[in-house]
Amino acid sequence: MTMDENKLTFDKITADLTHHIRINKGFLLWMGFLTVSLLVCLYAYSLQLRNGLGVAGIRDYVTWGMYLANFVFFVAASLIGMLISAVLGLIGMKWLTPITRIAETIAVAFAAVAGLVIVSDMGRPERLAYVFLYGRPQSPILWDVTVITTYFVLSLLLLFLPLIADMAIIHRKVPTLPSWLKPVYKFLSLNFTNHPEQNKIINRSIRILLILLIPAALSIHTVTSWLFAVTSRAGWDSTVFGPYFVSGAFVAGSAAVIIAMFFFRKNYKLENYLTDMHFNNMGKVLATVSLVYLYFNINEFLVPGYKLKHADAIHLQELFAGKDAILFWIVQLGGLIIPILFLLFRRFRNPMPLMLISAAVMIAAWFKRYLIVVPTQEHPFLPIQHVPQNFVHYTPTLIETLITIAPFILVLIIITLISKFFPVIPLHETAVEKGVDHVKFD
Amino acid sequence: MRFNKLLLIFFIFSVGTRVSAQTWVVPDDQKGVVASFKFTPDMQKQGEQIYVKNCQSCHGQMGKDNWAKLTPPPGDLSKEKAQVQTDGELFYRITAGKVPMPEFRNILAEDDRWWVIAYIRSFNPKYVQPNPVAKAAFTGRIVTLAMQYSDPMKKIVVSATEQLKEGQTGPAAGVEVMLYVKRYFGSMQVGDIKTTNAKGEVMFEFPADLPGNKDGFVEVTARVNDPKSVMKTTPANAALAIGAKTDKPSLTDTRAWWSVRSQAPIWILLTYTLSVIIVWGFILYIVYSIMKIRKLSKG
Numbered sequence: 008m009t010m011d012e013n014k015l016t017f018d019k020i021t022a023d024l025t026h027h028i029r030i031n032k033g034f035l036l037w038m039g040f041l042t043v044s045l046l047v048c049l050y051a052y053s054l055q056l057r058n059g060l061g062v063a064g065i066r067d068y069v070t071w072g073m074y075l076a077n078f079v080f081f082v083a084a085s086l087i088g089m090l091i092s093a094v095l096g097l098i099g100m101k102w103l104t105p106i107t108r109i110a111e112t113i114a115v116a117f118a119a120v121a122g123l124v125i126v127s128d129m130g131r132p133e134r135l136a137y138v139f140l141y142g143r144p145q146s147p148i149l150w151d152v153t154v155i156t157t158y159f160v161l162s163l164l165l166l167f168l169p170l171i172a173d174m175a176i177i178h179r180k181v182p183t184l185p186s187w188l189k190p191v192y193k194f195l196s197l198n199f200t201n202h203p204e205q206n207k208i209i210n211r212s213i214r215i216l217l218i219l220l221i222p223a224a225l226s227i228h229t230v231t232s233w234l235f236a237v238t239s240r241a242g243w244d245s246t247v248f249g250p251y252f253v254s255g256a257f258v259a260g261s262a263a264v265i266i267a268m269f270f271f272r273k274n275y276k277l278e279n280y281l282t283d284m285h286f287n288n289m290g291k292v293l294a295t296v297s298l299v300y301l302y303f304n305i306n307e308f309l310v311p312g313y314k315l316k317h318a319d320a321i322h323l324q325e326l327f328a329g330k331d332a333i334l335f336w337i338v339q340l341g342g343l344i345i346p347i348l349f350l351l352f353r354r355f356r357n358p359m360p361l362m363l364i365s366a367a368v369m370i371a372a373w374f375k376r377y378l379i380v381v382p383t384q385e386h387p388f389l390p391i392q393h394v395p396q397n398f399v400h401y402t403p404t405l406i407e408t409l410i411t412i413a414p415f416i417l418v419l420i421i422i423t424l425i426s427k428f429f430p431v432i433p434l435h436e437t438a439v440e441k442g443v444d445h446v447k448f449d
Numbered sequence: 450m451r452f453n454k455l456l457l458i459f460f461i462f463s464v465g466t467r468v469s470a471q472t473w474v475v476p477d478d479q480k481g482v483v484a485s486f487k488f489t490p491d492m493q494k495q496g497e498q499i500y501v502k503n504c505q506s507c508h509g510q511m512g513k514d515n516w517a518k519l520t521p522p523p524g525d526l527s528k529e530k531a532q533v534q535t536d537g538e539l540f541y542r543i544t545a546g547k548v549p550m551p552e553f554r555n556i557l558a559e560d561d562r563w564w565v566i567a568y569i570r571s572f573n574p575k576y577v578q579p580n581p582v583a584k585a586a587f588t589g590r591i592v593t594l595a596m597q598y599s600d601p602m603k604k605i606v607v608s609a610t611e612q613l614k615e616g617q618t619g620p621a622a623g624v625e626v627m628l629y630v631k632r633y634f635g636s637m638q639v640g641d642i643k644t645t646n647a648k649g650e651v652m653f654e655f656p657a658d659l660p661g662n663k664d665g666f667v668e669v670t671a672r673v674n675d676p677k678s679v680m681k682t683t684p685a686n687a688a689l690a691i692g693a694k695t696d697k698p699s700l701t702d703t704r705a706w707w708s709v710r711s712q713a714p715i716w717i718l719l720t721y722t723l724s725v726i727i728v729w730g731f732i733l734y735i736v737y738s739i740m741k742i743r744k745l746s747k748g
Contacts, residue, residue, distance in 0.1 A: 144713045153725060208739075208741060208742055
């Protein structure tokens with residue numbers, strides 16, 4: 008599906024990339040559905056606020072349940088912004104241009120919500136600020152809130168900078184833009200007139216951000232892994248937890264980007280911009296990061312499995328053949344090994360099969376976090392005596408499940424809003440790249 | 450036949466106690482017990498404080514029916530179910546408790562328990578206090594302990610004296626004594642329970658390697674073992690220099706990973722602060738540049 012570049016005009020690109028910027032019925036229905044679902048989940052949260060964390064299944068053994076698994080998952084998914092924009096972008100992979108904004112949108116949405124997810128695990132959420140006020144600089148928890156905040160701001164700026172030019176175009180050239188949004192776009196486009204100095208500032212800022220993004224992103228997920236790895240508990244006591252988490256994050260994030268690409272392409276008719284080539288390449292990216300993740304999985308299980316220290320033996324037994332075995336093998340086979348095998352073949356890297364594979368990977372990625380967080384806690388080194396059964400075996404409750412779903416809805420809302428009111432594909436950049444950058448602003 | 454009858458009686462008896470265990474019967478001789486003093490508004494106020502501290506978590510605020518959801522339900526004590534009972538019944542229930550209602554025998558002094566009742570009764574306008582009955586003179590043993598360390602014997606000597614008639618005192622023989630030493634999280638018993646000899650004395654060996662403070666002092670307490678509270682006893686306390694001298698700096702005295710915030714290692718403080726300053730410096734610089742874009746529109 009190649010394009011006849013000669014026929015591309017600036018107006019055509021603009022029309023293609025912005026025709027979806029309008030408020031239509033489908034959008035309203037979808038947002039209504041999301042809002043109602045969110046309200047249901049918020050009601051569940053209000054119950055937790057009123058009655059305390061006891062409404063969730065977490066007890067004295069398993070104090071980090073689905074909420075923490077959710078947190079790790081959200082931080083993980085947000086990491087993709089760094090992989091796509093910074094690592095691959097800085098290397099100079101030009102084919103990525105149409106995907107960068109999707110990756111950044113996902114990064115911003117997941118990073119913003121990750122901070123809220125952790126609040127769902129707090130019995131006294133109004134004390135969140137205490138982490139900053141009284142936090143110890145020795146504690147990974149303070150590092151975690153610091154790097155997540157930083158990463159979120161970096162991602163937000165990285166999303167915003169290329170949008171400046173786009174908004175300048177949109178508020179002039181897109182008739183379907185709701186009129187009340189026009190002054191907002193005009194204001195946010197900062198009088199951008201395609202002045203070379205302006206472009207210079209934007210490009211330089213983006214470069215700085217891309218470079219900062221790499222250590223920031225590595226930090227957020229490494230530090231998140233340290234929340235576990237700095238304890239001596241079986242299943243967490245590991246020196247490869249940092250790269251294990253980071254590589255796993257790339258897997259989840261690549262899958263998220265592919266799924267988003269698929270739906271944007273279909274709904275916003277972007278077939279000419281998000282081509283089979285892009286899916287093919289993203290399929291290769293997913294296969295590559297999955298292989299790296301597989302490598303860390305092998306390290307993570309084989310090495311303790313070889314030594315079989317007492318606590319590790321109990322933990323691995325539960326995962327491989329015990330209580331968690333079914334989930335474990337579904338996740339490892341269905342979310343990692345089988346997808347890798349499929350992705351080796353060209354035809355499974357076509358949009359539809361690739362999206363399905365990514366969906367499986369994404370779901371497995373969530374349960375993988377669950378398997379990292381929960382089973383370890385069911386085997387404490389010093390078991391409490393005479394505890395009720397529900398201390399020993401963690402069973403999530405309905406309220407807890409709803410509260411766990413809420414952040415996903417929130418992410419969908421954020422992604423929907425960003426993608427609906429801005430070009431999914433960078434407009435100005437695409438124009439520049441296609442050599443039709445003869446935009447005149449007055 | 451006779452044996453069977455016995456069994457039957459035993460059976461009826463055991464079922465009977467079961468039922469009574471569930472319905473919480475107050476023994477007849479306790480129902481008529483009354484306070485030894487007239488309730489005053491002052492006592493009600495004292496009682497309120499005791500109530501808020503010890504009872505409210507389960508019974509809720511008086512008159513608000515907001516008791517904790519336990520089985521059996523604790524109930525609101527201002528309501529009829531509690532108020533129809535005699536003072537003796539209330540006193541017995543507070544004193545003896547019944548799972549999950551705690552036993553307050555050793556938690557609240559007798560007068561405190563009466564003050565709570567005075568407070569509970571203040572919600573009942575119809576209540577008229579029965580005439581107080583002065584407490585009968587105490588007839589049990591009144592024992593006081595004293596403690597010494599005997600250097601030549603290397604033992605702790607606890608001597609018990611009791612009050613005899615007309616203000617006289619004499620050695621208390623046959624009293625069970627327990628020795629405790631204070632540790633970080635409470636008291637630890639030293640040795641077994643021992644019974645005083647004819648001289649009212651009992652001796653405890655003290656382990657020489659038990660850590661004391663930096664001068665070797667440990668806080669030791671001798672108590673009479675009187676689980677049924679049939680005596681009036683006074684324990685003996687002493688700080689004795691018989692522990693091993695231990696002068697370990699507190700774990701939070703030095704800069705370390707595990708220490709408090711003000712004792713964070715310098716290199717962590719530097720790394721953390723510098724990273725934050727550098728990264729946020731760039732962020733601020735970028736925000737500043739973005740603001741410059743606006744001014745460059747014409748040129």
